[in-house]
Amino acid sequence: MQLHTLISLILAILVCGLAMWRGDQPARWNGATLLASWLGSILVHDRDPYNADYALLAIDITTLVIFAWISTRSRLLWTIVATAFMAIIVGSHIAVMIDFRVTFNTLKAGMAIWSYGILACIAFGTWAGRHRRDHARS
Template sequence: MIISCGIAFWRGRSDERMAASAIIFAALLSPVAKASGFASPETGILGIDMALLVFLIVLALRSDRFWPLWAAGFQVVGCTIHLATFVEVDIWPPAYMAAQSFWAWPVLTALLAGTWLEARFRTR
């Protein structure tokens, strides 16, 4: 996260910087919102992840770049994992935590790739 968001602040334009800020904000709030240690649906983290999803969707709709679509798509999967725990309540907590946190990596990768491509395109 430090590398992706750092490069977004260093080389990115407003879309990349806003996304990096939102991702950092969500990452800082998530441990505070954790209630059950992933033993049951984490509604606080779900709220934070849904807010990030809405932000990424709005960013994707107004941006002239393609990477926010990918970031929003990956964030949808992360939110869906939260919603699945309401249906299947006997999910093993480490599996829930790993599956949910895994999808932060593709969101960060989309931000990093988008920043790199934007910076590369600007220098031409």
């Protein structure tokens, strides 16, 4: 495992763990879904640089569907943004499959960038949900 992958995984565990521990229901569900997606992606990732990774695509599509479901149920802006970032990741998978000029390194870079965006959305959602609950109590 490369260093940046390990750092990203640790960051995902921290943010998603905090969301599952302190967040409201949408934050908990998004955090659990993203963490399961991360761990599943590590388990099924194919190291072949010349063929599309269909197992990884299936995990990302499943994550996108769950994010979209959470987004429609909660109607919070941060869930919509997280869903949009996940849709971009799925779109990047499809771009690699359609156009051979798009390299797998481009896919990996895009997945890394948008994954940080999703983590930022979950962190914000955890903070905002906690803030809403504290404000409602007082």
